[in-house]
Amino acid sequence: MMQTIWRIGKKTFPVLLGLSLLLVIWQLIVVLGHYERTLLPAPMDVAIALQQLIISGELWQHLRISLFRFLIGYLLATMVAIPLGIMLGRLPRLYRVIDPIVQLLRPVSPIAWSPFIVLWFGIGNIPAIVIIFLAAFFPILLSAVAGVRQVPEIYLKLSQNLQLSPLAMLRKIVFPAAFPHIASGLHMAVGTAWIFLVSGEMVGAQSGLGFLIIDARNMIRLDLVLAGIISIGLCGLLLDQAVRLFERMMQKRWGA
Amino acid sequence: MMQTIWRIGKKTFPVLLGLSLLLVIWQLIVVLGHYERTLLPAPMDVAIALQQLIISGELWQHLRISLFRFLIGYLLATMVAIPLGIMLGRLPRLYRVIDPIVQLLRPVSPIAWSPFIVLWFGIGNIPAIVIIFLAAFFPILLSAVAGVRQVPEIYLKLSQNLQLSPLAMLRKIVFPAAFPHIASGLHMAVGTAWIFLVSGEMVGAQSGLGFLIIDARNMIRLDLVLAGIISIGLCGLLLDQAVRLFERMMQKRWGA
Amino acid sequence: MEDTATVPAVSVQQLCKSYSQDGYSQQVLHGVNVEIKEGEIVSLLGQSGCGKSTLLSIIGGFEQGDSGVVRIGGQLVTKPGRHCVMLFQSYGLLPWRSVRSNVELALHGMSLTKQEISDRAAHYISLVGLQDRMTAFPAQLSGGMQQRTALARALVMQPKLLLMDEPFAALDTFTKYALQDELLRIQQQEKVTIILVTHDIDEAITLSHRVLIMQATPGTITATIPIVAPKPFDRGDADFQHYRKRILSLFRLSGTKQVEEFVI
Amino acid sequence: MEDTATVPAVSVQQLCKSYSQDGYSQQVLHGVNVEIKEGEIVSLLGQSGCGKSTLLSIIGGFEQGDSGVVRIGGQLVTKPGRHCVMLFQSYGLLPWRSVRSNVELALHGMSLTKQEISDRAAHYISLVGLQDRMTAFPAQLSGGMQQRTALARALVMQPKLLLMDEPFAALDTFTKYALQDELLRIQQQEKVTIILVTHDIDEAITLSHRVLIMQATPGTITATIPIVAPKPFDRGDADFQHYRKRILSLFRLSGTKQVEEFVI
Amino acid sequence: GGTATTNAPVSTLPAQPKVKIGYLPITHAAPLYIEASTAGYSGFELELVKFGSWPDLMDALNSGRIDGASVLIELAMKAKEQGIALKAVALGHKDGNVVITAPDIESVQDLQGKPFAIPHPYSTHNILLYQMLKEAGMAYEDVQAIQLPPAEMPVALAEGRISGYVVAEPFGAKAVVMSKGKVLYQSDELWPNSVDCALVLREQFIEEQRVVAEEFVHWYKEAGKLAEKNDDHVKEILMQYMNIDQAVLDVSLQWISYDELKIEEADYKILRQYMMEMGLSEQPPTYEQFVDNTLFDKVS
C-alpha cells in the first residue's frame, strides 16, 4: 500500500514539478514583461476562465464535439490508409505511380485546401472531419507502406513454403509483421491530426475546442484562448497516452 | 548512353504517369462536377495562372522569401533542439520534468498561439519563422531524445573503457550513434514545418507562398490558390528529396 | 513404393546460377551435381559466401537456377511447396504467435478439423520436447527452444525433404550438442530426408551420412565424403578425428589462394 | 618488476552479486574466487546465463559486486579504465568510423602527436593483418575482420589485461580457427593477460592455460582444469580428447537437474 | 424575444425553410443579432453561422453553403465580378469605422513610412486609409500597409509593431479602452456615409424564396432601428453574440449607427469609383447589377 503510493508519487512528482515550472515561468513573463493584462493573462486569470468554462458546461460541450470529430476523422483515415498502404506496399509498381501524387499533396497545409473543402464538404462537422482525416491519412499511409516493405523476407519465404493463399498471407503474415510499424504511424498520426483540430474547426464550425480558440481570439479574450490551449494540450496528451497504452497492450498481447 | 536514358526513363515514367493521373482526375471532377469555374478552376486555368506568376517573376519572389523563412526557422530549430535533445536524453531525471511540458505544448497548433506570437514577435518575417521553428522543434527534439536513449549500451561502455571525457563522449560517441535517429527526425520535421508555412505567413506577412495563397483566397482567385498549392507541394517534395539525399550521403559517408 | 527406391529424393544436374548487381554479374554456382537418396542426411560444407544458401534456396524452389535441372522425388521444382520445408538460420518464427500457434499455422489451408490441427500440432511439439511451453511466445524462449519450435513447425507438415540452413550456428555448444542428438532421433523416427548447410566440420561429421565439400568462385562441389559410422558419431572417436583431418586437409590443400582467404 | 611476480594480475575474492528486478532479487554470483597470473590465458566456461558476462563486467569495473574484492595488479577496481580492455561479443566497433579511425579513437586524450597516434594505430592494424583495409568501414568487413579490428583497438591501448566475452562465437569455423591461432601468436608477442569467456569447450582447451568451470544458480566456479600442452593445442591430439571428455563429464555429472537444463 | 410567443402555432406548420446567414462576431453585424434574438419574423427559421475570418465566410457564401452574409461589401463585389450570383440588399451599419493610431501619432504625416494595418485589401478600411492619405497629400505607398487578422491589431499596436490601423469594430475600441491607441479619425470625417459591411444574399435564394427573403430583410430593417436605440436590451443581445468587455462594446456602439440601412446609389458609386482608382478591381459590378433594393423597399 505505502509502496504503491510511493511509486505513484515517484512517477507523478516530476510531472507536477514540470507543470509548476511552466506556471512559474509564465507568471514571471507576465510580471516582468509588463504586458497589458488582456493581452497576456496571468495563470490565475486563465484558471478563472477555465473554471467558468467548466462550471457552465461549455468546455465539456466543446470537448465532446471535438473528440467526436477527431475520432470519426481519425478512424476513417485508419480504415482507408491501412488497407491502401498494405496494398501499395505489396505492389511496388503501383506505388511508384501513386507515390508522386502523395508526395505532392502531403506538404500542403489543410488550410490551403479550405476553399475546396468548403466547396465539396460544406461547413460544420464534415470539413473538420475531412481536415483531421487528411492530417492523419498521410502518416498512417506512409507508415503502412514502409511497414509492409520491411516485412522480413524470411516471413514471405515462409508463407510461400506453407503455400498460403494471398489473402491468408496478408492477414496472417504481412499485416501482423507490419503492425509495429503501422502502430508507430498511428501514434504519430494522433499527434498530427490533433494539431489540425484548430484548423479544422476554423471552417464554419460552431463548436469545438478549435472554434472556442478562434472565437475567443476574435473577441480578444486571450484568457479564454489560453484556457482552450490548455484544454487542447491536456486532451492531446491524454490521447497520446491512450494510444501508447494501446500500443503496449498489443505488444504484450503478442509477446514481442 | 542509351542505357542511362533508359534508366532515367524507367524512374521518371511512373512519376509522370502519376502526375498525369492526378491531372486527369482533376479535369474529370471539373467536368463532371459542374462547379462554378471560379470555385474550381480547371488544370488549364491553373497552368495559365502559374505561367503568369512565373513570367512576372512573382512566384520566384514569393518562393525565395518562403524558403528563406523556412530555412531560418528550420535551422534554428535544429540548432536548439538537437543539443537540448541530446542533453535531455543523457539526463533522464531532468527529462522527466521537461517531458510533461513538451507533451502539453506539442499538440497545440501554432495557429492557436498566434495572438501571443504577435505579442512577442510582432508581424512579418519573425512570426513566420517562429511558427516554422515551433513546427520543426518538437519532432527534432523528440527524435534526438529517443536517439540518445537508444544509443547501444556497448558504445557507452566502450567510452568508459577508453576513459573519454564527457565532452569527447558526446561528440565522438553519443552524437554519431544517435545521428541516424536524429536524421529521421530532421526528415520528418521538414515535412511538418513546411506544412505550417501557410499558417506562418498568415500573421502579417506580405510575401511568401503562404501569403500568395491567402491573398489569392482573399481575392477569390482560386486558380492562383491552386497555383500556390502546386508550388508549395512541389517545393515541399524537393525539400524532402534534398533531405533524403543528405541522409543518404551521411549514410554512405559513414559506411552504415 | 517400389519406384522411390530408384528415383532419388533429390537430384540436381548441371545447375548454374549467377547474380548480377550494378551491371556486374557474378557466377555463384557452376555445374553443380547432387543426388540424394531417400532418408539420407547430407551436409553441405563450405566457407562463407561459397553459395551454400543459394543452392539450398534453389532446391527449395525459392529461387530459380539459370540452367540445369532440379528434381525432388522425380518432380521438377518450379516453386516452393509443402513437400519440402526450409528451416532458416534465424528460425523464421512469427513473434506475434505462440509456439502452438506458430506450429498450427503450418496446417492452415489443409482440410483438417480444428481438433485434428490441434492434436497434430501438439504431437510434434511434444516430439521436440516443448509440450510445457506451448503457450509461450518466441521472445520468451531460449535460442534452442526457438529452433525446436521451428523444427516442430517443419515436421508437422510431414514433408519428404527438410532443408536446414545452418540450423545450430547461433546456439551455444551445450544446447547445440543436445539438439543435434535430438535431430538424429527424430529423423530416424520420421524417416525424413535432410540437406544440412553448415560451416562447422564437427557438425557435418556428427550428423550426416555424406558430406559434400563446396568451394567458391564459382561454387562447385569438389568432393564427397561418405561418413560410415553409427549415428550419433562420438566426437572423441578416433575415426571422427580421421574424417576431421581429411576434411581440413581438403580445404587446406585447395590452393594457397584458399588458405589466404581463411585468414579473412 | 619484481613485485609483479608476487602480486597476481587479477584477484577476485568472495565476490557476490545479485540483480533485483520487479522487486524480486536473483543471486547471479556467489562467493567467486579467481586468481590469475601475469601473461596467463584463462577461460571461463559455462552455460548460458550462469553469470560469466557478469563476472567479466565486474572485473572490468563496468559493474560493482555486492560484496567481495576485485583487484587488478593489486589495485582495487572501482571503475573501467585503460589498464584493462573489454572486447565485446558484438565487437563494439563504431560503424561511422573506418578501421583506422576506430583504432585511433582508443588513443584519444593521450598526449601523443598526430603522427604518433597514426603510427601506433598502423602498427597494431598490421599486427592483426588488416593493413590493406585501414580505410574500410566495419559494415564493409567480414565478421572475422571486424573482430580483428576490435582486437587491434584493444591492443593499441597496451593494456595489462584483456577481457574477451565470447570473442569468436559469431564466426564460422574456418575463420574462428585462423583467428584463434592469431590470438595466441599476438598474446605471446605482447605478453598480455587474457580472461576469455566462452561456451565452446574446444575453444577453451585450444587457447587457455587454465579452464575455470562455472555453474549457475548461483554462479560459482566449481572446478579449475590446468591445460598442460604447447599452444596452439592440436584438436586431433589424444590429450585434447582427454580434456574434452573430462570437461564434458564435469558438466554431465553435476546433477540430473543440470542435465535437464542442457536440453533447454 | 417576446414576439416569439405570438408565433406559437409555428410548431404545427410543416418544416419551415431554414435561412443560413454568415457573420463575423463584430459590432457591425448587430442588426443580424437583434433580428435573430427578437424573432419578429415568421415563415422561416433563421440560423446565424459564425465564422473566424472573412475568407472562410466567403468560401461558404460563394459555394452556396450559406444563403447570405453580413460581409465587407468589397469582398462581395469582387465575388460578383468573378461570376458569383450575389446581391447586396442592405447595409450592415453606417459609419463607425475608426482610424486608430499609436498615442504618439499626431497627424497623418507622422505615419510616413510606418507600418499600418488593414484587415483586407478588399475592405472599406483600405479605402479609408487611401482617402486619409490622399487628403493629407500623401501617396498610398507612403505607409506600409499590412494585412493582419483584426484580432491581432490591438496587440500589434500595443507592442508598437504597427503605428495604426483601421478596421471593423470592436477592435478599434479595444485599443482605446486599453489606452494603447487613440482615434485619429472617424470614418465619416473622411468619407461621410461610407459603405462598409452589407447584407448580401445569394441570387438563387432571393429568386427561389422571394417571400422568405422579403420577410427576412423586413425584420432586418426593423432590427436596425432597434439597434440604433443602443439600450441595455440591445447590449445584452450583442453580448450574447460577442463575448467582449462591456466597456469595449460601449465605446464601439457610440461610434456606429444602424438606422437608414438602405444602400444609396450615390454612396455606392463613390465606393465603386475608389475601387477602380485604387486598382482593386477593373470592372466592379454597377449599382444596377449588384444592389437589389426591392426587398428593402417592400412595405409589409
Ligand SMILES: Nc1ncnc2c1ncn2[C@@H]1O[C@H](COP(=O)(O)OP(=O)(O)OP(=O)(O)O)[C@@H](O)[C@H]1O
Ligand atoms: N540476392 C543476391 N544478389 C546478389 N548476390 C547475392 C545474392 N545472394 C547471394 N549473393 C552472393 O552469392 C554468393 C553466395 O551467397 P550464399 O548466401 O549462397 O553463400 P553461403 O555459402 O550461404 O554463405 P554463408 O555461409 O555466409 O551463409 C555470395 O558471394 C553473395 O554475395
Ligand SMILES: Nc1ncnc2c1ncn2[C@@H]1O[C@H](COP(=O)(O)OP(=O)(O)OP(=O)(O)O)[C@@H](O)[C@H]1O
Ligand atoms: N542487468 C541485469 N538485470 C537483471 N538481471 C540480469 C542483468 N544482467 C544479467 N542478468 C541475469 O543474470 C544472469 C547471468 O547473466 P550473464 O549475462 O552474466 O550470463 P552469461 O553466463 O554471460 O550468459 P551467456 O552465455 O548467455 O552470455 C542471467 O540469469 C541474467 O538473466
Ligand SMILES: [Mg+2]
Ligand atoms: Mg548462407
Ligand SMILES: [Mg+2]
Ligand atoms: Mg554473456
